[in-house]
Amino acid sequence: MREDGAVTSATERPEPHQPDPPGSTGPSVRAPRPVRMIATDLDGTLLRDDKSVSPRTVAALAAAEEAGVEVFFVTGRPARWMDVVSDHVHGHGLAICANGAAVVDLHRGGEVLEVRPLHRPDALEVVAALRTAAPGTSFAVELTTGIHYEAEYPPFHLDPGATVAAAEKLLAEDARDADQPVLKLLAHHPELTPDSYLSLARSVAGAHASFTRSSPTALLEISGLGVSKASTLAHCCAERGIAPEEVVAFGDMPNDVEMLTWAGTSYAMANAHPDVLAATSAHTVANNEDGVAVVIERILAGRG
Structure with missing residues (x-):
């Protein structure tokens, strides 16, 4: 995008330079690979x-x-x-x-x-870290079978089959659906800006999970480390x-x-x-x- 805000033409990014093959007497030119x-x-x-x-x-x-x-x-x-x-x-x-x-x-x-799950012990570590670093955070837990959430979690998409309880209970080894993998932990904050919340979460709990976001609100999506x-x-x-x-x-x-x-x-x-x-x-x-x-x-x- 140009500095004036106009969209540039949709041109492909050039391929990175590749080393010349052994015995080459000059730079090689590689044809771009076809899109698959x-x-x-x-x-x-x-x-x-x-x-x-x-x-x-x-x-x-x-x-x-x-x-x-x-x-x-x-x-x-x-x-x-x-x-x-x-x-x-x-x-x-x-x-x-x-x-x-x-x-x-x-x-x-x-x-x-x-x-590729978020293991429950790691999810619990994230919950503890964010409760301390960002009071007011509320959580939801996305399983392969559906979503469960805390009472304070915003009603983005209510599920009549959801369990409403504290994240620590939802993630406990004896919780309902405890045998189902955790796909994502969701964390929402009512006051922080989205990008500052993401930076904070990565700094206090990045050793336990991967953090990202896709919402215009301060809603974090938390996956297993490396996922x-x-x-x-x-x-x-x-x-x-x-x-x-x-x-x-x-x-x-x-x-x-x-x-x-x-x-x-x-x-x-x-x-x-x-x-x-x-x-x-x-x-x-x-x-x-x-x-x-x-x-x-x-x-x-x-x-x-």
């Missing part, structure tokens, strides 16, 4: 603000799959909130949910295939023999930054958080202007 995977965030990225997928985007996703380019949805959403895109996952049917904590099969009703969109996407790509240089990624919020810096080519949406704009050398138009579709169309047109 599109990895895209949902809210604020692929989805419009009304949570819809535009007809143009639907067509672009279908065209990518038809051309042999896999599309992975990589989101902070739990599997139960994936109905907005479940009809648009082709071939493999897989999506990465809960910021990398779960790989789910959308062709099978969001069945969880792989879990992120990037690490799970890297695992899924390795299983398919796909290199980072063959991945094009899209995102708009801090929970996308690691994925965007891992992928060979990455795009920030025009509506992205400043950290995302700074982390990417290519920008596309806003989510409400179908920025992901714009780039996919250019990629496919360039395949000739």
Whole structure:
């Protein structure tokens, strides 16, 4: 993005320099690898603000799959909130949910295939640290079976089947659903700014978990140590023999930054958080202007 705020053209980031092969008499020129995977965030990225997928985007996703380019949805959403895109996952049917904590099969009703959990002792350490460092914090616990929360936790998405209790009780070894993995711990503060809250949490509890955020409010998303969109996407790509240089990624919020810096080519949406704009050398138009579709169309047109 230029200093005047205009969006730059959606050009790909150049590949990093590679060492010359043995015996070479001069610099080598490597042809760019073909794109084999599109990895895209949902809210604020692929989805419009009304949570819809535009007809143009639907067509672009279908065209990518038809051309042999896999599309992975990589989101902070739990599997139960994936109905907005479940009809648009082709071939493999897989999506990465809960910021990398779960790989789910959308062709099978969001069945969880792989879990990278936040272990309960670590979650309890985080709760204790934030209660001390940021009084007024309230918590919710996202399990593979649903969400449970404290009475003070804001009513973002009420679940009639939820247990309402202190986080320490929800995370206890004898808690209801104690045999179910914890995908995320959510922490909300009513007064702190989102970025300052994230920095504080990382400083006091970063040894126990991974912290990120995707909400405009002071709502932290807390995963197992080392768990992120990037690490799970890297695992899924390795299983398919796909290199980072063959991945094009899209995102708009801090929970996308690691994925965007891992992928060979990455795009920030025009509506992205400043950290995302700074982390990417290519920008596309806003989510409400179908920025992901714009780039996919250019990629496919360039395949000739």
